[in-house]
Amino acid sequence: MSRRRFHKSFLPNRKYTAPSMQGKGGDILNKKILVIALVILVVSGAGAIFMTAGVIAPARPQVYGKYNFVVEIDGIAQAGFREVEGLNATVEVWEYREGTEQTTVRLEPGVARYGPLVLRWGVTQNAELWSWMEQTLQGNIERKNISVIILNQKREEVVRYNLEDAWPSSFNVDTLDSQDSGPAIEELVIQYEGLDRVGSLD
Numbered sequence: 375m376s377r378r379r380f381h382k383s384f385l386p387n388r389k390y391t392a393p394s395m396q397g398k399g400g401d402i403l404n405k406k407i408l409v410i411a412l413v414i415l416v417v418s419g420a421g422a423i424f425m426t427a428g429v430i431a432p433a434r435p436q437v438y439g440k441y442n443f444v445v446e447i448d449g450i451a452q453a454g455f456r457e458v459e460g461l462n463a464t465v466e467v468w469e470y471r472e473g474t475e476q477t478t479v480r481l482e483p484g485v486a487r488y489g490p491l492v493l494r495w496g497v498t499q500n501a502e503l504w505s506w507m508e509q510t511l512q513g514n515i516e517r518k519n520i521s522v523i524i525l526n527q528k529r530e531e532v533v534r535y536n537l538e539d540a541w542p543s544s545f546n547v548d549t550l551d552s553q554d555s556g557p558a559i560e561e562l563v564i565q566y567e568g569l570d571r572v573g574s575l576d
Contacts, residue, residue, distance in 0.1 A: 436526075436532075438524050438525075438526060438532055438533070442524065442525040442526070442527070442529070443455075443458065443522060443523060443524055443525060444522075444523050444525065445458065445493065445520065445521070445522055445523070446520065446521040446522075446523065447518055447519075447520050448518045448519055448520075449519075449521075452503075454495050454496060454498070455493055455494065455495045456494050456495055456496060456559065457492070457493075457494040458491070458492070458493060458494075458522055459491075459492045460489045460490050460491040460492045460564075461489075461491065461522060461535050461537075461569065462488065462489065462569075463486060463487070463488050463569045464486070464487050464488075465483045465484065465485070465486050465487075466483070466484035466485045466486075466487065467481050467482070467483065467484060468481070468482045468483070468484040469481060470482065488537075488566050488567065488568065488569050489537070489564065489565060489566050489569075490543065490563050490564055490565050490566070491520065491522075491537060491540065491563070491564040491565075491566060492561060492562070492563055492564070493561065493562045493564065494559055494560070494561045495559070495560055496557040496558065496559060496560075497547075497557065497558040497559065497560050503542070503545075503560075503562050504545060504560075506518075506542055506562075507542045507545040507562065510541060510542050510543065515541045516541060517539045517540065517541050518540050518541070519536065519537065519538055519539070519540065520536075520537040520540045520564070520566065521534050521535065521536050521537070522534070522535045522537070523535075532573070533571065533572070533573050534571070534572045534573075535569065535570070535571055535572075536568075536569070536570040536571075536572065537564075537566040537568070537569055538566060538567055538568030538569070538570075539566060539567040539568065540564050540565065540566040540567075541564065541565055541566075542562050542563065542564050542565075543563050543564065543565050544561075544562070544563035545560070545561070545562055545563075546560070546561040546562075546563070547559070547560055547561070548560070548561065
């Protein structure tokens with residue numbers, strides 16, 4: 375029996391070329407393949423256009439600097455504060471076990487706590503904040519409302535933090551140092567019982 379030989383067009387390392395389709399049936403099949411290819415091309419192109427034109431990147435929000443602010447006490451703007459800290463609200467978390475369940479701890483919100491607010495400023499002859507502290511030292515708590523206001527580059531109000539029922543609990547003078555040429559600093563620690571944030575879009 376003679377050994378059957380592979381056709382040369384199927385030898386290894388040869389590029390395979392599909393035989394052409396001749397006749398009426400082949401022409402119809404070729405047209406169908408062409409139509410399908412065109413449909414795929416159109417659909418994929420439309421999808422690419424949709425992905426490019428349909429997706430709109432969100433506008434980046436304006437971020438404001440922490441250096442541009444003013445403090446109001448009972449509606450009166452107080453100038454010259456170097457630092458403000460303690461704008462915060464925290465809710466205590468209570469833990470408990472339900473029934474006879476000993477492995478799972480349930481969590482519930484507890485008491486809300488705020489601050490305290492800390493104001494720092496360079497020493498001047500103005501003793502208004504010290505007079506407020508004196509009221510507390512004498513046992514007469516004088517509650518006031520405070521607003522810390524963030525400003526934009528045009529010095530326009532953009533965000534306001536409102537503190538309710540505030541009163542001073544501590545007054546401090548920074549360490550004085552004959553080797554330090556910086557300003558002398560006073561500090562007032564203020565307790566408050568409510569915090570609200572009001573933005574330009576609220």
